[in-house]
Amino acid sequence: MKSFFSDFDAAYWRERYVAGRDGWDAHGITPPLRAYFDQLDVSQQPRILIPGAGRAYEAEYLHQMGFEHVFVADLAPEPLADLAARAPTFPKEHLLLADFFALPNEQPYDLIVEQTFFCALNPVLRPAYAKQCAALLRPGGTLMGLLFDTDFGPVQEPPFGGSKAEYRAYFAPYFNFRHFETATNSLKPRQGRELFICLKKK
Numbered sequence: 001m002k003s004f005f006s007d008f009d010a011a012y013w014r015e016r017y018v019a020g021r022d023g024w025d026a027h028g029i030t031p032p033l034r035a036y037f038d039q040l041d042v043s044q045q046p047r048i049l050i051p052g053a054g055r056a057y058e059a060e061y062l063h064q065m066g067f068e069h070v071f072v073a074d075l076a077p078e079p080l081a082d083l084a085a086r087a088p089t090f091p092k093e094h095l096l097l098a099d100f101f102a103l104p105n106e107q108p109y110d111l112i113v114e115q116t117f118f119c120a121l122n123p124v125l126r127p128a129y130a131k132q133c134a135a136l137l138r139p140g141g142t143l144m145g146l147l148f149d150t151d152f153g154p155v156q157e158p159p160f161g162g163s164k165a166e167y168r169a170y171f172a173p174y175f176n177f178r179h180f181e182t183a184t185n186s187l188k189p190r191q192g193r194e195l196f197i198c199l200k201k202k
């Protein structure tokens, strides 16, 4: 019998891309992430990871800004190929066809970007997500992005919702909280339903 978790493996995600069941795709960088990236200092050349990146409009944007150490990880090759086609100069070796939970932490990242990846995971993996983000970041490194602060009802497949109080418990052991509040500049359908987070690894 298939477990609940095995339903959301690479084959599951590939099928969703191939079938066009990709309603999460914003077709461009979202305003909260753009506003955050616009105030970063490109001269610092941080190591940036975007896990569960999908078509990774964030990576394309950062690449255009001149950030040279941007890595994207995804289980599905289709969205990574889409990024490569849209941004032919994006380094191919930075396209990681890999399970986020199996990424090595030999070279820590300065910044991890969250956009509709956390909600795509089986909720039982949420504590492991927080732990793996912390493991992949240098001390003082940043996990930033957006988390749905809404209840999607009794759904059988992603996206899975949640609440601020629930999420806080996952991240508190590893991170100090800089921002953890309702985003003010969300895409219209997500307005009032997502948290902007900016957490610093302890």
Ligand SMILES: C[S@@+](CC[C@H](N)C(=O)[O-])C[C@H]1O[C@@H](n2cnc3c(N)ncnc32)[C@H](O)[C@@H]1O
Binding pocket: 008, 013, 014, 024, 025, 026, 051, 052, 053, 054, 055, 056, 073, 074, 075, 076, 079, 098, 099, 100, 101, 115, 116, 117, 120, 121, 158
């Ligand atoms: C809901 S989509 C979001 C994609 C993208 N972040 C966006 O906002 O358009 C979730 C993505 O996470 C990927 N994914 C799911 N589980 C993963 C895992 N364990 N490791 C890496 N990627 C994973 C899926 O293939 C899919 O592209």
